Amino acid sequence: MKNPKDYITQNKDRFINELIELLKIPSVSADPAFSQDVLDASETIKTSLLEAGCDIAEIHETDGYPIVYGEKIIDPNLPTVLVYGHYDVQPADPLELWDSPPYEPVIKKTDLHPEGAIFARGSCDDKGQMYMHVKALEYMVKTDQLPCNVKFMIEGEEEVGSDNLGIYVANNKEKLANDIILISDTGMIANDVPSITTGLRGLSYVEVEVTGPNRDLHSGLYGGAVANPINILAKMIASLHDENNHITVAGFYDKVEELSSEERAEMAKAPFSLEDYQDALAIESVYGEKGYTTNERNSIRPTLDVNGIWGGYIGEGAKTVIASQAFAKISMRLVPHQDWEEITELFSSHFERIAPKGVTVKVTPHHGGQGYVTPIDTIGYKAASKAYETTFGKKPIPQRSGGSIPIVALFEKELESKTILMGFGLDSDAIHSPNEHFGVWNYLKGIETIPYFYQNFTEMKK
Amino acid sequence: MKNPKDYITQNKDRFINELIELLKIPSVSADPAFSQDVLDASETIKTSLLEAGCDIAEIHETDGYPIVYGEKIIDPNLPTVLVYGHYDVQPADPLELWDSPPYEPVIKKTDLHPEGAIFARGSCDDKGQMYMHVKALEYMVKTDQLPCNVKFMIEGEEEVGSDNLGIYVANNKEKLANDIILISDTGMIANDVPSITTGLRGLSYVEVEVTGPNRDLHSGLYGGAVANPINILAKMIASLHDENNHITVAGFYDKVEELSSEERAEMAKAPFSLEDYQDALAIESVYGEKGYTTNERNSIRPTLDVNGIWGGYIGEGAKTVIASQAFAKISMRLVPHQDWEEITELFSSHFERIAPKGVTVKVTPHHGGQGYVTPIDTIGYKAASKAYETTFGKKPIPQRSGGSIPIVALFEKELESKTILMGFGLDSDAIHSPNEHFGVWNYLKGIETIPYFYQNFTEMKK
Incomplete structure (x- = not known):
């Protein structure tokens, strides 16, 4: 595969502006006051999938908010990647704690994002991370390098429990058939410490x-x-x-599940400074279950x-x-x-x-x-790990996350395929909080890394 | 004194309508959104005092909401009664629990108020009870029976702590000089069990x-x-x-203060049915400090x-x-x-x-x-007790209340006079709650009883 960097550099401003337009839609699924906005967001996603190169993109109605389904099938004999993401966002309140309005995106530099970060509700969770996949597809299609089939399933009820997605998946097993599911709705340790989430609570x-x-x-x-x-x-x-x-x-x-002392010792190797952690939150002390470290408390407990x-x-x-x-x-x-x-x-x-x-x-x-654990000895994990190695110059660390994507366990049950969680946000990006943001560097790094996953996975599957 | 009943019967509709107009003003002192309404209420009180027969009625500014001061001095050698009340009200929320809008008074019959009760925020606490005194003055002045001097001090910050009233009282000791302070901002046990509040928390x-x-x-x-x-x-x-x-x-x-077992035994004689109490609140059980009865828990503890x-x-x-x-x-x-x-x-x-x-x-x-206790062997208490006996046909029971009128202790300290708490509301009138109401019978009974207090007190003072 050609290095995607050139294409990304040429189209960087457009990539950012398209995301900014999407972020302007207050698609809050928890609050009925925003129902039209949630629907508007689904239409925007559909259009963007077609523009990026999908042959089919459709709004599939549910009893709640619709699911946007898209696909580009180049050869039924090639592997198929199913991309899942969501276009709904968390409520923005308390509004008074935002430094800029949650649905008027602005780019500002921060200590951790010296190249700027987009501040808006949903910038990281999950519009920004989901849209990386749309733009990665665009790159692969426009440069004629898509190595396999791709399907998109983008829902609008993740922040309220994905009730209708479960029904949809159970009723559309054939349509959604795939070899691997790819999700970017988690984080990584730091911009210079890439990691892949291997467990969810x-x-x-x-x-x-x-x-x-x-x-x-x-x-x-x-x-x-x-x-x-x-x-x-x-x-x-x-x-x-x-x-x-x-x-x-x-x-x-x-x-x-009680982890062995070996597993806990392995976890303890991840870089972590209690002082930095406390400083970042302005707390004098951490607080939690006796007998466990901070990283254990927020992941395996x-x-x-x-x-x-x-x-x-x-x-x-x-x-x-x-x-x-x-x-x-x-x-x-x-x-x-x-x-x-x-x-x-x-x-x-x-x-x-x-x-x-x-x-x-x-x-x-x-x-x-349900919680979920991804084994690291699968082709899916290895393909992702190699993709990060290519674009970050170092092997990513497998990491259990404290967060939940409840639908992942259901995917495994209904679709019988594993999920790879390639997250590019940082814990400090304030998802679910005022001033949520997503690093411009992270956004573009995701678009750059994802195509390598497709390439690696297709090759390893042969 | 002539029996006030005839005058009250003739003017009943007007007495009720005047109160209803006052209740339409949402004078919520806790919420700055209502500040103009609070001021409007003070003007209404001033006007009503003049119309009732005061020679002077003035708005006295404070750092917060003003105090309405009124007086009718008929002879400096006669005793002076100072009436205290408040024209501000508690916030009305939760609004959705009101059966009718809090500032659109309606009269409805209830089990305890078969002659109807006025439903509105402030109907009992304290606009209705305060306005009884204005109408009692009207009766005494118009029928030329006022036996002593009277002063009114009606404030607008009782529900938020009376901070400025304290300063006002300290600065106006001479103007406010009196022989007894009269307040109707408490309740009585039942319409057929009159009581006088002798203690406040x-x-x-x-x-x-x-x-x-x-x-x-x-x-x-x-x-x-x-x-x-x-x-x-x-x-x-x-x-x-x-x-x-x-x-x-x-x-x-x-x-x-720990009460003696004799005092507690005396308290236990007040009519009280635990079953009725629980039924009225729809609770299966009361709950409180071990070792004390319900009536002790809500008064002496x-x-x-x-x-x-x-x-x-x-x-x-x-x-x-x-x-x-x-x-x-x-x-x-x-x-x-x-x-x-x-x-x-x-x-x-x-x-x-x-x-x-x-x-x-x-x-x-x-x-x-501070809390407050009124001794029952004073002229003030005896004059009130005799007034109830005249109009209710039975001696009132002295009763400690669980409520607070913080300013009463301050009055004693600054003005060196005792306060008599002649309350005509019922505990079930839902003061501070949705659907606050005040019995029409109670309102008129208050207007009927108050003039006898003036008469008794003036005679006993001789």
Whole structure:
């Protein structure tokens, strides 16, 4: 394969501008207020796939947001790569913490991105990373170097649990048949420390509701005499971790995969500075499960975090009220062998059991997904590793991620193929946070690296 | 004194309509969005005082919302009653729980108010109860029966801590000089069980802020590895009560007045049905400090309640975020001898001390006030008791309230006079809650009872 660098240099401005246009669409799947924008984003993706060289690109309706399907089949006897990505984004709030509006992309230099980074919601997760694949296809098609078949499946509900994608995949196994699935929706260690994600955590996301009295009460007249749902919720949440920060939900750890000391020693070799980590977050100390390091806590260990809490008077000033209800959104990151549906049930029954008399509790499961591990002795992994070696000049490190892409386990089950997670973002890119950004260097490096994967994979498959 | 009933019957519709007009003004002192409405309410009060018969009614500016001062001095040698009330109201949210809009008053019958109740924010607390005094004055002046001097001091910041009233009182001692202070901002046991409030709890209201990482984080990448401010806040709040629901803030109970077993036995004689109490709130069980009854817990015992909590993603759907910050509004009801400023300091240092490494904590005091006890062997109490006996046909029960009117202790200190708390609302009137209401019967009964207090007090003072 010819070095893609020349093509990328010639088309760099266009590549960036096309992504910027896509980022201007506030395709927030969690909030119905943005539903037209989510649909607009799907149309934009369809058009871009056709322009990049797909023979077919279609909007496939679901019960939720549509899936954009595209393909370029050059020879049924050649291997097929299925690219998965998503065009929906996380909500942007809290808006006041953004330095520039989330849907008005700007390029600014940062310490880690001296060549500039595009600041916008979705720049890294996942519009920017997904669009690398569209542009990599363009390069291969326009320069007549596509070595195999390619299919695209770009969904619009990843940030809300991919419920309809599961149904779509199960109903379209033949159409989606492939030899390997390629996803860029994870990160790498650093621009000079490339890595490939070999593990993902599973997820169980629930919402809990604690109801006490049938109406808000005056805290003077009733304070001290009835269960205050906020105090009770706080107490229940607090009890979900013990003094060693182990999770107390009965049965929670039963199926957790325990790594051998060799595996943990291998993990510990990844470059990591606790001081830098703490400095970057402006915290005095890390915090987590006793007996595990920071990198273990956020990758091979399951966790339980409150993602949102609300109840009572949260406006300006003071209101002396005892709220009738209090709410929290709680998510658990799971490790391989923990079944998310089983964990959701364990959580629900535990949470209902620990509610004191005087309140009632409701647990509503939101969504979830299984964890995943990619073996590193497969052709897919080796093809990716060699591609990074070519473009980064060094071998990438296999790394377990703490994040979740719930659909990956389902792909393996339904489509019987492995997934390779080639992520080019950095942990510090603030995905899901205000001021999300994606390095211009990383964006272009992804476009450069992906074609080598196609070449390596096709050759190794022969 | 002639029986006021005839005058009230003749003017009933006008009395109700005037109150309804006042209730249409959304004078929410806690929210700057309503500042013009708060000012409008003060003007309305001024006008109504003049129309009721005051010789002077003035708007007195403060650093916050103004105080409406009115007076009718008939003879400097006669006793003077100072009426205190407030024209500001609590915020109305959560708006969706109101059956009718909070500032569009409607009269509806309820089980406890078969003659109808006025539903509107402020109907009971305190516009309705305050306006009884304006109409009682009108009756006494128009029928030429006012037996003594009267002064009005109606403020607009009661719901946010009365900060400027304290300054105003300290600076206007001579103008406000009086023999007794009369307030209707409390409740009574039932329409057929009149009671006079003889004790109020003090209050310390604070806002707490827990800060972890310097930005919102992705819960997959950082979950389990850094202190989650919401989980930490929940844990800190949970630790503020022990397993017996005693408050754990060091030194909190040091100055708490412990009642004798005789006094507690006396209290236990007040009519109370635990079953009715629980049914009215739709709770299966009460909840509170071990060793005390419900009526003790909400009157003679100090409490700590979270009035509001928020942090992270609280919109629709799911967001897998670890919030940078979490917040709560916490109030403590205090009993006589607990000093609110000392308690606020004890709380602040306790809360800062229990914060784990990995987060920082900020405690911002909102406002507070001392508790208060009225002796029942004074002329003021006896004059009120006799007035109730005349209009209700039975002696009122002296009762400690769990609520707070922080300014009462200050009045005693600065003006050296006692306060009589003649409340005509019911605990079930939902003050500070959605669907606040005030019985039409109670409103008119207040107007009927108040003139007898003036008469009794003036005679007993001779």
